[in-house]
Amino acid sequence: MSEKDKKSIEEESKSCITRRSIIKGLIGTAGVGVFAGLTLPFGTIKNTSGKKKRQKIAKGDKLVFAVGDKANQIIKVDDLPLHKGTLAYPKGKEEHHNLILLFHSPVNNFQEPTKMDFITKNGFAAYSAICTHMGCTVEWYPHKQFSFDFPHLFCPCHQSVFDIFHGAKVLAGPAPRPLPQLPIMISDNIIVAAGDFNGPIGPQPGGK
Numbered sequence: 001m002s003e004k005d006k007k008s009i010e011e012e013s014k015s016c017i018t019r020r021s022i023i024k025g026l027i028g029t030a031g032v033g034v035f036a037g038l039t040l041p042f043g044t045i046k047n048t049s050g051k052k053k054r055q056k057i058a059k060g061d062k063l064v065f066a067v068g069d070k071a072n073q074i075i076k077v078d079d080l081p082l083h084k085g086t087l088a089y090p091k092g093k094e095e096h097h098n099l100i101l102l103f104h105s106p107v108n109n110f111q112e113p114t115k116m117d118f119i120t121k122n123g124f125a126a127y128s129a130i131c132t133h134m135g136c137t138v139e140w141y142p143h144k145q146f147s148f149d150f151p152h153l154f155c156p157c158h159q160s161v162f163d164i165f166h167g168a169k170v171l172a173g174p175a176p177r178p179l180p181q182l183p184i185m186i187s188d189n190i191i192v193a194a195g196d197f198n199g200p201i202g203p204q205p206g207g208k
């Protein structure tokens, strides 16, 4: 990933944290019924891939950290203990529409419609990090937030919430469909893709 792309992702991350703080400030301790209907004028996060055709993720592509101290480094099993998540890219294909949310949870928590053959035996799972509503970057929330007392994925732009244990189905907010799931596996103690996402990434024509 180029320095420019890396900087862009880091800026996006900071921007999301700022938005999240604002949202928390606005919402306070209100329940989901309030925040689900709240629309804030934040717009979408910049798509860094332009009009270039996305490079599909292939079986064997290694996942690397997209942000943080280990940005660009290959993700090993030990890097993500239980209840941790990170933004990631397939190595060599670091572009906006390939941004991944990778997380590690107790494997018994996962249920259909999660594609169970897409997760690893020890509970690593991965989804597109591009919100299906307007394409913002979805965030990993490991703790209780509002009325959701389990880990979930949250889009700070219009507060869509996705259920990590049920195929990233939409629990709240305007997102029209779940996040596509990425099949992953472990090879030589590192996390690798086992294929491409199982659905279209981000918003689609007609809002579907």
Ligand code: FES
Residues within 6 Å of the ligand: 131, 132, 133, 134, 135, 136, 155, 156, 157, 158, 159, 160, 173, 174, 175
């Ligand atoms: S972009 Fe609107 S909820 Fe995610």
